[in-house]
Amino acid sequence: MARVGIIIGSDSDWPVMEPGYKQLREFGLEVEVLAASAHRTPERVREFAAGARRRGLEVIIAGAGAAAHLPGVVASFTTLPVIGVPIAGGALKGLDALFSIVQMPPGVPVAAMAVDGGKNAALFALSILALGDQAIADRLEEFRTAQADAVRAKDEVLQARINGLAPSGSK
Ligand code: RP5
Secondary structure, X not given: OOOEEEEEOOHHHHHHHHHHHHHHHHOOOOEEEEEOXXXXXXXXXXXXHHXXXXXXXXXXXXXXXXXXXXXXXXXXOOXXXXXXXXXXXXXXXXXXXXXXXXXXXXXXXXXXXXXXXXXXXXXXXXXXXXXXXXXXXXXXXXXXXXXXHHHHHHHHHHHHHHHHHOOOOOO
């Protein structure tokens, strides 16, 4: 049963959200995915969001561009945590979507990720699930350790390259 739902305003948003989807799948989670627009198919959005908890979802990631009302509209139909991802594109390059998502009025909150932050949305969703799931918490620790190891390995390569370039006699 899917514990995370990803809803996007258009199939054109999928390339931004796919890395997050893959991340969730790597953690062994089933994910419900839907493309539906707050403006073009509002009834479909309502149906998705209003029934989300009943279907077993625990957290929803909502990605949209332009006047991105989708995360807020989803949040208006459910008390599940909603993570909004502003998607770049169009004349304002995601600033419009960022403001639409981050400036929710009091009462119906949405967590706002960076513009095009589909992967972080998945990691944040995993942190929420980890509150009540030790296996996911353990896997998140492993993820962070592997990430740190990768940074250290890149630094070693960088240091070797710098030292190789250093003129003789210099440190
Ligand atoms: C938004 O408008 C969607 O989330 C998408 O980011 C943007 C453009 O949609 P399409 O014209 O590509 O369907 O509602």
